Amino acid sequence: MTATKGLEGVVAASSSISSIVDGVLTYRGYDIDDLAVNASFEEVAYLLWFGKLPNQNELDQLQKDLDKYAVLPDALIEQMKLYPKDMNRMAALRSAISALALYDEQADDMSREANELKVIKLQAQLPSIVAALGRIAEGQEPVAPLQGVSIAHNFLYMLTGEQPEDTAIKALDQALVLHADHELNASTFAARVTVATLSDMYSGITSAIGALKGPLHGGANEAVMKMLEEIGSEDRVESYIQEQLSNKVKIMGFGHRVYKNGDPRAKHLQKMSRELGEMNNDLSLYNMSVQIEEIVTGSKGLKPNVDFYSASVYTMLGIPRNLFTPIFAISRVSGWAAHILEQYENNRIIRPRAEYVGPNNQEYRPVTER
Numbered sequence: 001m002t003a004t005k006g007l008e009g010v011v012a013a014s015s016s017i018s019s020i021v022d023g024v025l026t027y028r029g030y031d032i033d034d035l036a037v038n039a040s041f042e043e044v045a046y047l048l049w050f051g052k053l054p055n056q057n058e059l060d061q062l063q064k065d066l067d068k069y070a071v072l073p074d075a076l077i078e079q080m081k082l083y084p085k086d087m088n089r090m091a092a093l094r095s096a097i098s099a100l101a102l103y104d105e106q107a108d109d110m111s112r113e114a115n116e117l118k119v120i121k122l123q124a125q126l127p128s129i130v131a132a133l134g135r136i137a138e139g140q141e142p143v144a145p146l147q148g149v150s151i152a153h154n155f156l157y158m159l160t161g162e163q164p165e166d167t168a169i170k171a172l173d174q175a176l177v178l179h180a181d182h183e184l185n186a187s188t189f190a191a192r193v194t195v196a197t198l199s200d201m202y203s204g205i206t207s208a209i210g211a212l213k214g215p216l217h218g219g220a221n222e223a224v225m226k227m228l229e230e231i232g233s234e235d236r237v238e239s240y241i242q243e244q245l246s247n248k249v250k251i252m253g254f255g256h257r258v259y260k261n262g263d264p265r266a267k268h269l270q271k272m273s274r275e276l277g278e279m280n281n282d283l284s285l286y287n288m289s290v291q292i293e294e295i296v297t298g299s300k301g302l303k304p305n306v307d308f309y310s311a312s313v314y315t316m317l318g319i320p321r322n323l324f325t326p327i328f329a330i331s332r333v334s335g336w337a338a339h340i341l342e343q344y345e346n347n348r349i350i351r352p353r354a355e356y357v358g359p360n361n362q363e364y365r366p367v368t369e370r
């Protein structure tokens with residue numbers, strides 16, 4: 001038995017949710033380039049869960065269901081207020097989603113019907129939790145969700161307490177579409193491993209949030225922004241990046257396990273970053289990002305991934321850095337939930353083997369003889 005480090009190239013599940021073939025990403029057979037410019041996040045979430053784009057009645061019903069469940073249990077809000085103010089927002093989100101299961105009487109009901117309802121509840125509640133955590137950490141009261149508006153609109157409203165601009169809603173909605181699913185990435189795999197033991201959906205999503213938090217995965221978007229802040233100005237990009245590269249430090253937001261010729265989502269986020277910069281009359285973050293890309297791609301051949309330009313996009317939308325990865329989770333919970341439903345439909349426990357490389361033939365000696 002020989003291990004494949006990082007399971008590179010190992011096909012570990014069959015799935016009909018999303019695919020990456022020759023650098024083209026599709027959700028249920030729809031090209032991400034098509035969905036990114038034409039579909040709303042709600043349509044995409046429905047597509048991932050139910051395998052088809054919704055008609056108007058189905059979309060209206062989804063909106064009603066999301067409205068119904070977006071309101072958080074009071075007890076959860078009170079609990080979140082007890083979290084330390086300097087909490088890591090992803091750790092707090094992981095804890096809050098785990099706690100949410102305690103307030104769902106159907107958490108352990110494994111029927112398809114109950115699981116589909118949990119999908120809607122989680123999609124509705126996760127944005128409310130992220131916005132509430134953002135406000136609580138700043139010493140503000142959470143803002144109750146609006147009814148009848150998109151998740152992008154509601155999230156920006158709940159975070160700021162103010163009606164967002166249409167351009168901000170559109171940009172966030174597109175970012176949510178782009179992040180919704182991505183085949184067997186680390187957090188989706190974590191979710192599938194957890195529920196393949198026939199554990200409940202909340203456990204699967206909690207595992208996924210833990211996996212997304214790391215800087216090699218979803219946490220990279222915050223790490224990119226930290227890097228941009230450290231660089232500070234366009235004239236410092238070249239020296240900063242060259243120094244990192246010569247010290248063999250990874251440049252966050254670059255590289256990918258599957259895409260070797262570029263992530264198809266990055267160009268949409270780059271365009272959004274430029275457009276927001278032009279609108280704000282401040283292209284500095286965009287220009288710095290382009291310079292970084294030129295240097296890293298030029299010297300290492302590495303291309304930006306989905307996390308690279310999303311950092312400048314979210315900052316220009318006025319979102320604090322420590323909420324970038326939670327926003328990724330607001331979108332990706334749609335994909336995690338679709339994968340969990342798929343796993344339950346055709347389940348087998350996920351239990352690979354390990355190649356043992358430790359010592360052999362050891363003999364036990366009593367503690368007094370060691």
Ligand SMILES: CC(=O)SCCNC(=O)CCNC(=O)[C@H](O)C(C)(C)COP(=O)(O)OP(=O)(O)OC[C@H]1O[C@@H](n2cnc3c(N)ncnc32)[C@H](O)[C@@H]1OP(=O)(O)O
Nearest residue numbers: 215216217218220249250251252253254255256257305307
């Ligand atoms: C939503 C997402 O999860 S997208 C990914 C987000 N993560 C990041 O942006 C973090 C930075 N990138 C990385 O760490 C990696 O590219 C990953 C985690 C995305 C992929 O990892 P792997 O497939 O294991 O690639 P691996 O780390 O083996 O890289 C191959 C080579 O490229 C180098 N490399 C990969 N990414 C980078 C980078 N961002 N900066 C500098 N060098 C890099 C590695 O050091 C390695 O070089 P070597 O062969 O000389 O040792």
Ligand SMILES: O=C([O-])CC(=O)C(=O)O
Nearest residue numbers: 181182184185186257306
């Ligand atoms: O697929 C991966 O390994 C990481 C990624 O881009 C994602 O989860 O969106």
